Amino acid sequence: MRHKTFFWFFLPTGLAMLLFIALPIVSVVIQSIYAPHPAVLVEVENCTPLVGCTTETTIDQDATAALRAEKPLGRFVGLDIYFDRGHLAIREVREIWANTASWGDMFDAFGNLPFYRAMAFTLTFVAIVTPLTIILGLVIALAINSLHRHLKGLMIFFSLLPMIVTPLIGSLILFWMIDSRGVIGTALVSMAGDPDFSLKASTGLMWVSLIVYGVWHAAPFAFVVFYAGLQTLPSDQIEAAQIDGATRWQQVKYVVVPHLMPLVTFVALIQLMDNFKVFEPIVGFNASAHAQSLSSFIYNDLGGETRQLSSASATSVITIIGVAILLSPVLVRTWRDFKGAR
Amino acid sequence: MASRAQRMPAGLRIASSTFVILWFILAAFPFIWTVWGSFKVELDFFSINDWTNAITGERTEAVYGSTFTTTGYAGAWIQEEFWRNVLNTGIVCFFVVTISLTIGTLGGYALSRSSYNYTFWLLITALIFRAMPPITLVAGYLLPFFEWNLWGILPTTIIVLVAINQPFTLWMLHSFFKNIPNELDESAKVDGCNQFQAFRRVIIPVMWPGVITTGLFSFLLAYNDFAVGVMLLSESNRTMVPAIAAFLGTTQTEGNVMFAVAAVVSATVPLFILVMFFQRQIVSGLTAGAVKG
Structure with a gap:
């Protein structure tokens, strides 16, 4: 396709992405180096007879509003916001590094910094949910693939539900069940033997619930992809393995899994991207006190x-920037594929 | 398939069936439970004393004389005017899917028929855009939208969702168009068509399966969106998902939690129907990217 034709075909979608994805990124970068104006303060001297004079500091509302209207972006502060306590907390990190003796203390100290807590949860979520999703998806695919033909369609229908449902709604449905008055919550209370037992009270259990939700939500995707892969599994390879006396486990390990390996990479990539975005379950579970992404x-x-x-x-x-780092291995690989395909 | 050697040993078959049943319960039970419970009063659905109340509806019978009640739905749809949010979601979804497919088809077709280096860089940029959490962009929208008085209205949200949709749409349609042989439009061009005529007369008639599948996923993205809607829509223009989140915040008094439960069930029903009718397309869409690598 000629450059000019390509340009006209690509213009509408390119323009949409430029205006509403690329420019907002620029706008976000600019906003991050400006801070809101501080309120304009004026000192007023109050003199009363007998008591004497006191000076009061009050906010000059008009001047503040005028300043904010004149420069809505705020004042330039460079990288200060990145380094403050709410984000990278350079000063605090340096203190922690210098003052704490053991790794455990250091871990606790980092836990008090909100940004690092959010980072820790996001990365933990990605690191645990991604492999669990792949394993569960594979097992479901193998189990459903061995079912009778008529049951397969029905099972695929129900298996798709946790994935297709709106994330916020799915997390609310689970959250109402694990609520201490909900059905699973009640069961857990009677199992724990403690009437005050609640998933919502403990950070650890909240993380576990969120991870369970993550796997529940994502496993159907892995299942569908692996199930489709199983349909293309050449039967002669399985037969050859059987003739060679491979057990069922060996067949799965040496024939099925290698056949599905490209799909595993694909699912892992998509899961990496999607789990890094984890957001709705935290709102749905009302978990922001215990976990932030x-x-x-x-x-x-x-x-x-x-x-x-x-x-x-x-x-x-x-x-x-985190997304770009996460994706960099993929980018290199796609570049090689692209070069090879031409 | 049913050769003797391939038949499963009994033990494995039992284990496999048990697992399937377990997964079935895990996948379907939460939905069945919530649909059933949405017709009960709060004291039944969230029963402190006896969890079987949620099934038998004891309290519901005591209050309304029947074990089923639609007060939750009436409260959500009429009292809280949930129908407005449903209408807004309908409008947003319709326009997002239409616009997104129109411009995405053109772009995806162009990408699939071009092999210059910039094609690769455009696809990679789209991949990075797809991996970014939508909420990271929202901070960038707010200030300009406030300044230009674009905040809070549906068209703004529609355009933003179309843009956020594009990277995925482009990747998916790019791989669908790659499957349509290049010779098809080449021969049309030999017959005297220019590129656009070749696209219109030769490609459009054969592209519908791919476009419908992509459209389904565009619909899901618009329907499931929370981050953009909650930040960019004013209270009167809210779509369903942000509205449900707002229910949770404002209605903690008795009975009103059931409004949220009823709203949640109402919002899930269209998705059920969608999966029922388009199961095949959804499955093929999920695997399309995978098979192409």
């Missing part, structure tokens, strides 16, 4: 009465 961290900054645009922007920029 990078996305919900931004959401908290943006929501509420005071929209903290600068703080949210700084977190956004760090998140986007």
Whole structure:
């Protein structure tokens, strides 16, 4: 296709992405190096007879509003927001590094810094949910593939539900069940033998619940991909393995899994991207006291009465850099494929 | 398939069936439970004393004289005016899917028929855009949208969702168009068509399976969106998902939690129907990217 023709075909979609993805990134970067104006303060001297004079400091509302209207971006602060306590917390990290003796103490100290807590949860979520999803998806695919033909369609229908359902709605449905008055919550209370037992009270259990939700939500995707892969499994390879006396486990290990390996890479890549975005379950589970992800961290900054645009922007920029780092191995590989395909 | 050697030993078959049943319960039970419970009062659905109340509906019978009640639905749809949110979601989904497919088809076709280096870089940029959490962009939208008075209205959200949709749409349609042989449009061009005529007369008639599948996923993205809607829509223009989140925040008094439960069930029903009718397309869409590598 000629350059000019390509340009006209690509223009509408390119323009949409340029205006509403690329420019907002630029806008986020700019906002992250500006901070809101501080309120303009005026000192007023109050003199009363007998008592004497006191000076009071009050906010000059008009001047503050005028300043904010004149320069809505705020004042330039460079990288200060990135380094403050709410984000990378350079000063605190240096103190922790210098003052703590053991790894455990250091871990606790990092846990008090909100940004590092969000980062820790996001990475833990990615690192645990991705492999569990792949394993569970593979097992479901193998089990359903051995079912009778008529049952397969029905099982695929029900298996798709956890994935297709809106993430916020899916997490609410699970959350209402694990609520201490919900059906699973009640069961857990009677199992624990403690009437005050609640998943919502403990950080660890909240993390576990979120991870369970993550696997529940994502396993159907892995299942469908692996199931489709199983349909293309050449039967002569399985037969050859049987003739050579391979047990069923050996057949799975040496024939089925190698056949599905490209799909495992694919699922792992998609899961890596999607789990890094984890956001809705934290809102649905009302878990922000125990767990924050990078996305919900931004959401908290943006929501509420005071929209903290600068703080949210700084977190956004760090998140986007994280995405790029996460994807870099894939980019290199895609480049090689592309070069090879031409 | 049923050769003797391939038949499973009894033990393995039992284990496999048990696992399938377990997974079935895990996947379907939460939905069945919530649909059933949405017709009960709060004290039944969240029963402290006896969990079987949620099944038998004891309290519901005591209050309404029947074990089923639609007060949750009436409260959500009429009192809280959930129908407005449903309408908004309908509008948003319709326009997002239409616009997104129109411009995505053109772009995806162009990408599949070009092999210059910039094609690769455009695809890679799209991949990075797809991997970014949508909420990272929202901070960038707010200030300009406030300044230009674009905040809070549906068209803004539609355009933003279309843009966020594009990277995925492009990748998916790119791989679908790659499967349509290049010779098809080449021969049309030999017959005197220019590129656009070749696209219109030769490619459009054969592209529908791919476009419908991509459209399904565009629909799901627009329907499931929470991050963009909750930040960019004013209270009166909210779509369903942000509205449900708002229910949770504002209605903690008795009975109103059931409004949220009813709203959740209402919002899940269209998805059920979608999966029922388009199961094959969804499955093929999920695997399309995978088979192509």
